Amino acid sequence: MNVAGIGVVFTRGRGIDSYEEALRQGWVPPCRVELSSAPDISLPVYYVAQETITDKAVLRRIRRADRFSKMAVLAAWDAVQDSGIVLEEKGSSLGIIVATAFGPHATTFRFLDDILDYGHANVSPTIFSHSVHNAAASYIAYVLGTRGPTLTLSQFAFSFHQAIILAESWLNEGRCDYVLVGGVDECHTVMEYICSQKLAIADDGKIKPFHFSASPSAVPGEGSVFFLATRTNTPKTYCEISGLFLYGDGIEEAPDMYIFDADGMAGDERGYKDAAATSVMIAGYSPVFGSMMTGSAFHCAAGALMLKHQIRYACPVQDNSCGVNLCAVTESAEIKKIWCVRINCVHEKASIRLKLE
Amino acid sequence: MNVVITGIGGISAAGANLVEILDTFQSGRRNGGSVSLFPTVLTYPVFEVRNIARKWHREGMRTLSLALCAVEEALGDAGLQDDLSGLRVGICLGTTVASQLNDLEFYRTYRSAGTAAIDAVDRFLKGNLAEAVARTIKVRGPAATVVNACSSGADAIGVALSWLRNGVCDIALAGGADELNLVPLCGFGSLGIVSDSLCSPFDRDRRGLNLGEGAGVVILETEAVSRERGIERVLYLSGYGSAADAYHLTAPRPDGTGLEAALRKALAEANITPRDVCFVNAHGTATRDNDKVEGTVLAGVFGPGIKFFSTKGFTGHTLGAAGALEAVFTAAALRKGWIPASIGFVHQDDEISVSPVTEKTRIHGRFAVSTSLAFGGNNAALVIACAENGGS
Numbered sequence: 001m002n003v004a005g006i007g008v009v010f011t012r013g014r015g016i017d018s019y020e021e022a023l024r025q026g027w028v029p030p031c032r033v034e035l036s037s038a039p040d041i042s043l044p045v046y047y048v049a050q051e052t053i054t055d056k057a058v059l060r061r062i063r064r065a066d067r068f069s070k071m072a073v074l075a076a077w078d079a080v081q082d083s084g085i086v087l088e089e090k091g092s093s094l095g096i097i098v099a100t101a102f103g104p105h106a107t108t109f110r111f112l113d114d115i116l117d118y119g120h121a122n123v124s125p126t127i128f129s130h131s132v133h134n135a136a137a138s139y140i141a142y143v144l145g146t147r148g149p150t151l152t153l154s155q156f157a158f159s160f161h162q163a164i165i166l167a168e169s170w171l172n173e174g175r176c177d178y179v180l181v182g183g184v185d186e187c188h189t190v191m192e193y194i195c196s197q198k199l200a201i202a203d204d205g206k207i208k209p210f211h212f213s214a215s216p217s218a219v220p221g222e223g224s225v226f227f228l229a230t231r232t233n234t235p236k237t238y239c240e241i242s243g244l245f246l247y248g249d250g251i252e253e254a255p256d257m258y259i260f261d262a263d264g265m266a267g268d269e270r271g272y273k274d275a276a277a278t279s280v281m282i283a284g285y286s287p288v289f290g291s292m293m294t295g296s297a298f299h300c301a302a303g304a305l306m307l308k309h310q311i312r313y314a315c316p317v318q319d320n321s322c323g324v325n326l327c328a329v330t331e332s333a334e335i336k337k338i339w340c341v342r343i344n345c346v347h348e349k350a351s352i353r354l355k356l357e
Numbered sequence: 358m359n360v361v362i363t364g365i366g367g368i369s370a371a372g373a374n375l376v377e378i379l380d381t382f383q384s385g386r387r388n389g390g391s392v393s394l395f396p397t398v399l400t401y402p403v404f405e406v407r408n409i410a411r412k413w414h415r416e417g418m419r420t421l422s423l424a425l426c427a428v429e430e431a432l433g434d435a436g437l438q439d440d441l442s443g444l445r446v447g448i449c450l451g452t453t454v455a456s457q458l459n460d461l462e463f464y465r466t467y468r469s470a471g472t473a474a475i476d477a478v479d480r481f482l483k484g485n486l487a488e489a490v491a492r493t494i495k496v497r498g499p500a501a502t503v504v505n506a507c508s509s510g511a512d513a514i515g516v517a518l519s520w521l522r523n524g525v526c527d528i529a530l531a532g533g534a535d536e537l538n539l540v541p542l543c544g545f546g547s548l549g550i551v552s553d554s555l556c557s558p559f560d561r562d563r564r565g566l567n568l569g570e571g572a573g574v575v576i577l578e579t580e581a582v583s584r585e586r587g588i589e590r591v592l593y594l595s596g597y598g599s600a601a602d603a604y605h606l607t608a609p610r611p612d613g614t615g616l617e618a619a620l621r622k623a624l625a626e627a628n629i630t631p632r633d634v635c636f637v638n639a640h641g642t643a644t645r646d647n648d649k650v651e652g653t654v655l656a657g658v659f660g661p662g663i664k665f666f667s668t669k670g671f672t673g674h675t676l677g678a679a680g681a682l683e684a685v686f687t688a689a690a691l692r693k694g695w696i697p698a699s700i701g702f703v704h705q706d707d708e709i710s711v712s713p714v715t716e717k718t719r720i721h722g723r724f725a726v727s728t729s730l731a732f733g734g735n736n737a738a739l740v741i742a743c744a745e746n747g748g749s
Binding site for chain 1: 453457459461487492497501549600603604731
């Protein structure tokens, strides 16, 4: 299937142009937040600024939606705008697939606040309805006025991969003519605490994708990326995209570039060495947007931009202690195939393959 | 490509397996009662599962335990309990509760002390339903957990259908599971749609839903794979339709066009007309809005003579499991040739032109439909067929 449009909401702004600018700009330090449990400890986090998700025109009818839904709606909206495709009359032929690792957990905890503060019989129905994982997908359909299949998947590290595999299936079956497929995850004070307990946090604020460490460092992030996918070619097509669960241990058919989703979120990253051992150029852009289990979507957006513009973006953090064939300079390049690879916490691999159509 | 159903399994308050559940359906027993699983001031009746097999008990992971019970039964029914190695097996399961990091004790402690033991988070991370089932039964393949609120189970079966048609896997375990949990009980209560008595789907005097818990699983295979395994008597998953209301987070679109679109899509995929459908296993939650919209749509699509029922009077609303359990019940009904009474229904609602069956009813025909409606305006429909004439 082809990528006809991309929408991005991330720590440095909104829109595919902002994202490309960030890729060119390279690493910038994350903000630092004090842990509520230990105010003397600060945690680096790539938060999305409130003004980034303030759009009175698009969000007019969903003012009560939470941050999670707003990030998803804006990224989805922007993907459609970026494609130039007019969705009127096509509403029922557009499917929506939202991938999320943790869902709107900030709202879930607000609902738990209600239970603890006001008792079982006095909670807010509005907060409850927004705490349901598929609220964001529902809002996307509502804002866009689309009536096709609308689904939310949650599979931790492979959430976005499963979403891509399903989007491809829907298009192949003729279930839809277009699929808006994307990922969204948010950070929140409780998640900050969990990350501080479960992950090795990069004190210097730098994710190091090429350390291939057994205990890699993370910098929590949040945001959303959506792709408008279709089988047909469009004037703005970026590339082909397909998802693959790898049953074997290896990665066949070497591409022109691997992008590694090594961001410290899934523990042991030594498995990436297999692919890194080849002569293929390696990249990883997690330091631009932060550690997220749905970070694969951001990497696919980076890959799509590189294929469309025939350019390589320099890796934002080039700590290369393993001596891999790192993409070190932003420059024009002839690229036809990029595999985005993620390894989960039990060492399973999945990849998303981007090709020039 | 034909996709066949070679195994089914289910667990709910109506029984720990399909034999028990069908017996409950025949007897008309209703196992609803007070909440015993957790302390609460809420007095709504609920449908709790009483007998989870000890070997599947997982501390703090009740949804997974329920799912594993249904998986075991479905695999046994399909003759696959011994060896799945060498097959590309996909797992697609729907849930609501198991997808949420909503451990109240963890959060209470964190909120008051600024720190809390992380074991609740570890359980959550190990409890992704599809992944946990895949690891338990030791299969390798695509795993996806569908979190589409109350249509999750039906949509998970629809996703697995797409996987098989597209060669993503050879066999798929699909369905849904959800435990009874305080958080949705409070939430549904706050919405004012929970009944303080046993629910009465489609009844004139219905006062809302009862929450329940359970799991339903179907084993799906391509017809070619099932034939290679020597499976002869099968059911078919002939169609799946899904459509969004794009209307409201918690209320169905009043004109029912989302549900109608999902139904017509499923029928078209199955290449049948509404006249070919011998019964509908309706979502039938017993809320004012759901039943009015659904009853009206069923009457409009299938006509006044359609035989339909809701099993929620036996199971309660099992949320992410509901669509899957009801698909399992639909498949079982096609095998057995009868459908149960729509328990709880007594009085015709003047606003709904059709009424559900009120007694165990023989059915004749090949095709049946199961419908699901959900928060967020999701609508899903599955067409299941028996193989009287050798395929769909």
